[in-house]
Amino acid sequence: MIVFNPSKTGPLRFVPSFERAVGGAELNFAIGITRLDMEARWISCIGDDEFGKVIYNFARGEGVDVSHVSRTPNIPTSIYFKEIGEDGAGKSFYYRKPSPLLELTADCLDESVLDGVDLLHISGVYLAVCEHNIEVALKLVHFAKVKNIPVSFDPNLRLKLWTIEDARAAYEKLYSSVNLLLTGQDEFELLFEGRTVKGVQQQYQIDEIIIKKGEQGASVYTATEQYDRAAFSIRAIDTVGAGDAFDAAYVYGYLNGDDIPERLRLANGAGALVATIKGDNEGLPSLQELKQFIGDEKLIER
Template identity: 30%
Template sequence: MTAPEVLCVGESMVLFVPAEQGPPEQVRTWLRTLGGAESNVACHLPALGVTSGWVSAVGDDPFGRVLLREIGAAGVDVSAVAVDPVRPTGLYIKESGAHGSPVRYYRTGSAASGMGPELLSNLDLDAVKVIHLSGITPALSDSCLALVRALLERPRGDTLISFDVNFRPALWAGRDSRVLTELAGLADIVLTGDDEAQTVWGTGDPGKLRALLPGPKTLVVKHGERGATLVEEVSLFSPALRVEVVEPVGAGDAFAAGFLAATLRGADPATRLRRGHLQAAATLLTHDDVGEPLPASVIETLLGADEDAWSAARLTDEGVLT
């Protein structure tokens, strides 16, 4: 099998959300879906014309088979996913209530938390163009941290490593989150939200973050609904599209996929940022973590728009309104 262009490494879990209104303890019907930062990125890429693979570990259980089937159905190569005969597939539950939607994780001791550097012996990484990681994986266990370190420290030739900080405070409780500086510093492409950067590094300012992370060639700082800043030889800010948001979850992974796809195709900095915004907008318009890409005509129009037209555009489920 031909190696995918982008290989995404990290845990995915089965997700249950209420299918009816009411306090969680009274809900009888739940909808089953799935979630995982790295697999989300992998699932976006085939629709963008980029071959992708997902590497992880799942339990030898129905939930593990669901993950393999549904992620594979998105066009992602899942052939390198390990099936653990002992540890279970992780899951999480999103509750709904008047005061928000708390999320409860049941991932301690999961199959993915048992991943380690030995996983690399089964992978052919030489033909992969980008390895995509996140800051979630090294927080899962010491062995997962060792796996991420091994990927970042191995000789990689022309392969780029993308690292999305994806800081999850609950996962880092009792662990030293300062290791994120080390890991991000070894990557070629680093993506972070300014809010999580403020928590991890004490600043969300792109210039100050570049001083703290001089190693990566590419630094992308996302500013939520304001836009994103790309820092390479120079700094470039691109405003986000105005979107009639249906569900905000998954937009960061979508942005990463759009940005990486455009980077692989040799696009200029402005186009790479706009591709990220366009893919994020498509996800913001749906309840799904991985939405369908916007119509090609919409993408073509907005990519070619001048700054005023781009800023004036507003996306709804009916299309582009100006």
């Protein structure tokens, strides 16, 4: 999506100007991965219009494989305006119906889309956008299972896009295929209505449930262990995208063979860095920036 970042904080009706940038949970995640020197392929459909060109070129410039991003002349590229509070918390105002994703159906994909892929990541925002997207996601998950590729899923619940009941019904179809469930604490409570993490994990046999807790850090639950890690201390400017950054760094660590405490450290670091900069993905760190921030490498400023 195109995101319009406000020139000042506070209610959108008092914001006179915006800066055009690029956002979208899935692309943020893909960029998070490429900044950490791993390869990412983004599957999507955007408008064949000026904003679509901005997104396409931006993704390509970040080194994301866009060979499976199609462009349609029939539906405009989606946009959203962001409101930012004094504490850095964001509100979204969407202009995305209809979505170009209407033209990306399950028939457009065959197994080769996952050739050379080590992990499939799905964001729940995608599922909210068009009814047939769950069918597309299930087809991809099927390909992933055939190829023995792990699946990570972030529900990224957006109640401005659909109801909690519709979200629950769609996500329910995925949980038992998910290896890593990366979710916010409030989101987990809303989705699972008071059920325990252990209970959810056992029911769907999810290898790891990762709970993101904003400035409180994050926790990971496996079948036998629980790991907790505090957040890094920062001044939050714009927290939108912190969750995607966290996911990308966690998945990076997972694929790199790092243990869970190390993955949590990397992920908390990436989430914090994104929250310190205005924009959904501008703050996504390179590997070196991340290592400097979490204290593994010395930072030479001048």
